[in-house]
Amino acid sequence: MDFSYSEEQQMLQSSVSKFIHQDYDFDRRGKLLDSDTGFSEDNWKLFAELGWLMVPFSAEDGGLGGSAVDLMVVMEEFGRGLVVEPFLASAVLSGGLIASGANEAQKRELISLLMEGQLQLAFAFAEPQSRFNLSDITTKAVRNGDSYAVNGHKAVVLNGSAADKLLVAVRTSGGQHDCEGITLLLIDANTEGVQRQGYATVDGHRAAEIKFNNVMVPVANRVGEEGAALPVIEQTIDRATLALCAEAVGAMEKIYKKTVEYTKTREQFGVVIGKFQALQHRMVDMFTEYEQARSILLMAALQLDVNNGFAPKAISAAKSRIGKAARLVGQEAIQLHGGIGVTEELDVSHYFKRLTTIQYLFGSTDYHTRRFAEH
Amino acid sequence: MNIHFSPEETTFQLEVQQFLQKKLPDDIREKTLKEIPLTKEDFVRWQKILYKQGWAATNWPVEHGGTGWTPTQKYIWANECADIGAPDVIPFGLKMVAPVIFTYGSEEQKQRFLPDILASNVWWCQGYSEPNAGSDLASLKTIAVRDGDEYIVNGTKTWTTLGHWAEWIFCLVRTGGPEVKNQAAITFLLIEMNHPGITVSPIMTLGGHHEVNEVHFNNVRVPVTNRIGEEGHGWTYAKVLLTHERTGIARVATSKKRLQTLKKLAGDTCDGDASLLENPAFAQKLAEVEIDLLALEFTELRALAAVSTGNAPGPESSILKIKGTEIAQLIDELYMETAGYYGMPFVREQFKSGFDGEHVGPGVITSSVPRYLNNRKSSIYGGSNEIQKNIISKWVLGL
Numbered sequence: 001m002d003f004s005y006s007e008e009q010q011m012l013q014s015s016v017s018k019f020i021h022q023d024y025d026f027d028r029r030g031k032l033l034d035s036d037t038g039f040s041e042d043n044w045k046l047f048a049e050l051g052w053l054m055v056p057f058s059a060e061d062g063g064l065g066g067s068a069v070d071l072m073v074v075m076e077e078f079g080r081g082l083v084v085e086p087f088l089a090s091a092v093l094s095g096g097l098i099a100s101g102a103n104e105a106q107k108r109e110l111i112s113l114l115m116e117g118q119l120q121l122a123f124a125f126a127e128p129q130s131r132f133n134l135s136d137i138t139t140k141a142v143r144n145g146d147s148y149a150v151n152g153h154k155a156v157v158l159n160g161s162a163a164d165k166l167l168v169a170v171r172t173s174g175g176q177h178d179c180e181g182i183t184l185l186l187i188d189a190n191t192e193g194v195q196r197q198g199y200a201t202v203d204g205h206r207a208a209e210i211k212f213n214n215v216m217v218p219v220a221n222r223v224g225e226e227g228a229a230l231p232v233i234e235q236t237i238d239r240a241t242l243a244l245c246a247e248a249v250g251a252m253e254k255i256y257k258k259t260v261e262y263t264k265t266r267e268q269f270g271v272v273i274g275k276f277q278a279l280q281h282r283m284v285d286m287f288t289e290y291e292q293a294r295s296i297l298l299m300a301a302l303q304l305d306v307n308n309g310f311a312p313k314a315i316s317a318a319k320s321r322i323g324k325a326a327r328l329v330g331q332e333a334i335q336l337h338g339g340i341g342v343t344e345e346l347d348v349s350h351y352f353k354r355l356t357t358i359q360y361l362f363g364s365t366d367y368h369t370r371r372f373a374e375h
Numbered sequence: 376m377n378i379h380f381s382p383e384e385t386t387f388q389l390e391v392q393q394f395l396q397k398k399l400p401d402d403i404r405e406k407t408l409k410e411i412p413l414t415k416e417d418f419v420r421w422q423k424i425l426y427k428q429g430w431a432a433t434n435w436p437v438e439h440g441g442t443g444w445t446p447t448q449k450y451i452w453a454n455e456c457a458d459i460g461a462p463d464v465i466p467f468g469l470k471m472v473a474p475v476i477f478t479y480g481s482e483e484q485k486q487r488f489l490p491d492i493l494a495s496n497v498w499w500c501q502g503y504s505e506p507n508a509g510s511d512l513a514s515l516k517t518i519a520v521r522d523g524d525e526y527i528v529n530g531t532k533t534w535t536t537l538g539h540w541a542e543w544i545f546c547l548v549r550t551g552g553p554e555v556k557n558q559a560a561i562t563f564l565l566i567e568m569n570h571p572g573i574t575v576s577p578i579m580t581l582g583g584h585h586e587v588n589e590v591h592f593n594n595v596r597v598p599v600t601n602r603i604g605e606e607g608h609g610w611t612y613a614k615v616l617l618t619h620e621r622t623g624i625a626r627v628a629t630s631k632k633r634l635q636t637l638k639k640l641a642g643d644t645c646d647g648d649a650s651l652l653e654n655p656a657f658a659q660k661l662a663e664v665e666i667d668l669l670a671l672e673f674t675e676l677r678a679l680a681a682v683s684t685g686n687a688p689g690p691e692s693s694i695l696k697i698k699g700t701e702i703a704q705l706i707d708e709l710y711m712e713t714a715g716y717y718g719m720p721f722v723r724e725q726f727k728s729g730f731d732g733e734h735v736g737p738g739v740i741t742s743s744v745p746r747y748l749n750n751r752k753s754s755i756y757g758g759s760n761e762i763q764k765n766i767i768s769k770w771v772l773g774l
Contacts, residue, residue, distance in 0.1 A: 128737070129645050131715040136645070155736075156716040177648065199735060201719040202744045209735055268511035278761065334751050338509050338759060339534050342580050342752045349581035353748060356711075357719055364712055366656045 003298060005073065013073045015050055020081035026347045029204075032084055037162055038206040039085045047085065048117030056092050056239075061099055061111050068239070068304035072246040072297065079250025082350055084204050086120065089159035092243045094121030094167050096236040101184055101224040110165075122163035122189075124154035124210055125233065132363040134169075134233055135179045139212060141170035143219070143226075148172075148185060150193075150215040160208025161198025163189050168212070172227050182230045184223040191215050203354040238315040241362045242300055245322045248358045249290070249297050252326060255333040255351045256286040262337055279336060286332050289325035296321045316363075316372040323358070323365030330355035384447050391455045398424050399461050402728070408460040408636075409739050410746065411726050412584070415498070415540045418465050422495035425464065431493055432469055439477050439485070440493045446679035457628035465537065468492040468499035472545045475563065475612050479604040488565070502532040502546035502566070502590060503613070510762050512547070513557040513610065517592060519548040519564060521599070526550070526564065528572075528595040534756065538575050538588040541568050547613055550606050563609035565601040572596075582749030583723060617758060624757050625699030627672050633706050634665055640740055641713050651713055660712075664705045671698045690770040693763035700753040700760065707750050710743035718744040 005013065023043070032040055047053050055070050057063020064070060071092065078087065091114060098110050098121075113119035130136035139152025150170055160166070166187045174181030187194065193215035198208040224232055260283055263274035273279055300318035304311045330352045334341040341348050359365055380388065403417050425431040433449055435441025444452065456463075464470070473492050476484055491497040508515040517530025528548055538544065543565060550562040568575075572595040577585045603612055638661070644651040651657050675695055711718045717736035725734050726742055735741060754760045768774045 126716045128717070131644070131646055131651075133647055136647070156719050197733065197735065199720050199722050202721040202748070203719070207719060267507075268509065268514070270511075270514075273510075278764070331751070335754060335759075338755050339504065339752070342749075342755065344579040344581055344583075349748075352751075353581060356744060356748065360711065360715065360718055364715070366654075366712065370656060 005069075009070060009073050012052075012055070012070065013077060016052065016074055016077035017080075019046070019050075020077055020083070024081045024083065026350075029082060029084065033200070033204045038200060038204075039162075043085050045117050047087065048115065052087070053091050053115045053117055056095050057099055057111060057115065061107060062115065063111075066099070068242055068301040071239070071243050072301045075243045075246035076250035076253075079247035079252075079354075080254045082204070082251065082347075082354055084206075086122075086159035086162065086206075088240060088243055088247070089123070090114070090119075090121045090163070093158070093236060093240040094123045094163075096239050097123060097167050097184065097223065097232060100236060101229065101232040106186070106223065119165070120159065120163045122157050122159040122166050122208075123236075124157040124160065124166050124168045125237075126155045126157075128153060128155045130155075132367045133177070134237060135182065135230055136177055137169055137171045137182055138176055139168065139170045141172050141183060141185060141217070143172065146219050148217045148219065148222075150185065150187070150212045150217055152212050154210045154212075156201075156207045157210050158205065158207050160210055161196055161206055165189060166194070166210065167223065169229060169233060174227075179230050181227045182233070183226050184229040184232070185217050186221045186223055187212075187215060187217050191217070201357065203357040204350065205357075234312070237362055238312055239304065241315050241319050242297075242304055244358055244361060245293075245297050245300065245318045248322050248326050248355060249293050251351050251355055251358075252290045252293060252329045255348055255355075256283070256290050256329055258348060258351075259283060259286065259333045259336050266338075273336075282332055282336065286329045289328050293322045293325040313372055313375040316368040316375065319363060319368040320365050320372055323368065326355040326359055327365070380447065380451075384451065387448055388451045388455065391452055392459075394428060394430075395455055395459045395461055398428070399459060400424075403462060404460040406728060407462045409726075410742055411728060413462055414728075415537075418462065419495050419498075421462060422464055422469075426494045431464070431495065432473065434470060435473060435477065435493075439473075439489050446676065449679060450676060453628040454631070457632040463626075463629070465498070467501050467536070467541075467545075468495070468497065471501060471616050472499050472565070475545070475603060475616050478615060479563075479612050483600070484565075484603070497543055498537070498541045500535050500538040500541035500544050500568075500590075502535060502544045504534045505531060506533050506589075510759055512613075512758075513561065515547055515549060515561070517546065517548045519550050519562060519597070521550070522596075524599050525596045526599065526602070528564070528566065528592045528597055530592050532590045532592075533578070533587075535575070535588045535590045536586055538568075538590050539577065539585075543567055544590065547609050555607070558610040559607050561609040561613070562606050563603040563612045564597055565603065566592075566595065566597050570595045580749060580752065582745040583721065584745075584749055624753075625671060625675050625695035626703060627668065627675050627699065630668055630699070630703050630706055631672070633703075633710075634661075634668065636739075637661070637706065637709055637713065640710075644713055644715075657709070657712060660705075661709060664702060664709065667698070668702050671695070671702060674698070690766050693758075693766045696757060697760045697763050703753060704747075704750055707743070707747035710740065711747055714740045714743040717741050721745065 052074055054063040055074050056066055058066040095114050098107060127138060141148040141150045166189050168185050168187055170183050170185055171181055172183040193213040195211040196208045201207050263279060264272055266273050296318045300314040303314035333348055334352050337348055340346055403421055406413055422431055430442055432441040433444055433452060437443035469492060476488050503512060505515050519526035519528045546564045546566055547561050548564050549560050551560045572593040574591045576589045578587045579585055641652040642650050646654045678692055717740055720735045720741055722735045724730055
């Protein structure tokens, strides 16, 4: 048993960490949030140059191996820096679907473009009624000769407005909740009948409502077999969930430490507030939650790489436990900072916002607790 | 002991219902129910309607124009208002500074200030906290130096809610030399905001709202006649105000209404083959909050009953603040759980009045995350919940 990073992983970590320290301070990030696209194209190119966009992909696909631990290393650093570039949505989630669901020709075309930073993708899975249930799909694709006609509404599509192409989970047969009959289509975002309404999310990322109105999609743009996409989707969402958990752990580490530092300098009643035992114990609780979160993250990452069938349960365990930790650490960071904690001008509130949305993205804490119990 | 309304109280309840149905403007009601922020004009319009009815000041004695209601009547009023969607009155004038003025102010001050507060002719704000005086309020640094018939005030106040709309501010300032002990140096001043030495700068909070401000005083001259009571006694007056603030802070009726709305929303939300309301984990959490709220409702009624028998609200009112804010914050989280992915969009325009674009997500639920974020402040303001616990441990438990 060995929990230390390999030399390559240490190098990867220090390269991401260096970028965060040098090029991703709070003010620069703030400017990105206010920009039209919500992230920096230059940063995205840099991610490609530094090889980070290759991290999610296997060596056969031209990537760096695609291990869950590598992914964790990158995402933890992104969590510390609150990175808003669509690495998770485009490279991990959409790239993951291509890697595990697409045919060789599709892979050759798309994965290299993704890794070179020349392609933005988004995965449209959720619908207004679906909540976290991945098989609840009403967006319909009806086959007619060599194409599908797609109609429906996809909700809160991460990176939906910047994406060049959309991966869309559609129903080709069966009822609304059936596990069978779900198909993945690759749809050019500018296709006639695709209507996108982009917006910022509360955590500073970007998403879109996407409506499909008689969108014609060539059958050749189907990813994987017709009607059999759900296992691929579940597996890829699990991997993205692990990445999100790693981001949460990075963000939690940052704000529990910031909170401890703040209480060592903030004076009230003639002493620094960190001297109050009532507050000390609460910071110990934050620290304990963070450590538990890190432990379960490692467990899940290692299980995902072993791939012995336990992975889905391990991922739900991690998402549930880390969601609980993110709630406590985030809320306490704000409370212990007091008034200044609820302002936009201090970075703590921005970490808190991301730690809040992470609790719901890809299934809430309750959802994953139940999934763990039922699996 | 009994839990029933008397026939008079039932009649009163009917009267309140009829009044609200007839006089509450539809646009204000809709905004309140949809949790769209009200404008200054909205608040003033509603409070003037209350004034005309004689119901603007529910916690004032009758002699100054208050309702003189019993605790039960206040309870009925709060519940009916929350139920129909009537906004809370802005507390700074009616609920905070007015009790200080009618308790400790001079006759001249009562005549001068109370009628305009009652009629909502003047908007007040609160000048207590400072950048380095939060929980330790008594360490405040804003200084008032006596110069003939005036004080010259210098310093900075912060977290001033809706200070950008205010015409007057009530302030705690430091008077006397450095040898005077913290609390004995504090004086209570009423200051008009249109003085050129006062600047108000906005503070944006994490939910994207501009509600609070910093207020800077640069050689602001304030007539000595604007001082409440005696120099150096401001802390005593301020504490009275804070206990008044704390009872209102429980917001039991609002939480009841929000739970009721939440149940409907969760009932309409699909969760697999059933509704979210039927999800055991969700139902359990909802029930736990509802039970705690039932207990708090009775804790608040007990506190109100104690006040009506002649006691000022005691340190026990700190319980109301702690539990009231904790429960409201848990309800916020249940809203977020109900929203699912639709908690994420942050489309500010759609929560402004007059928005006619395509609404992202189903209505009120899409503001659940900003609301949760914004409401984290409630366990911090009005004396943080940690300070409330200090008050209870010192003054109730004698520790």
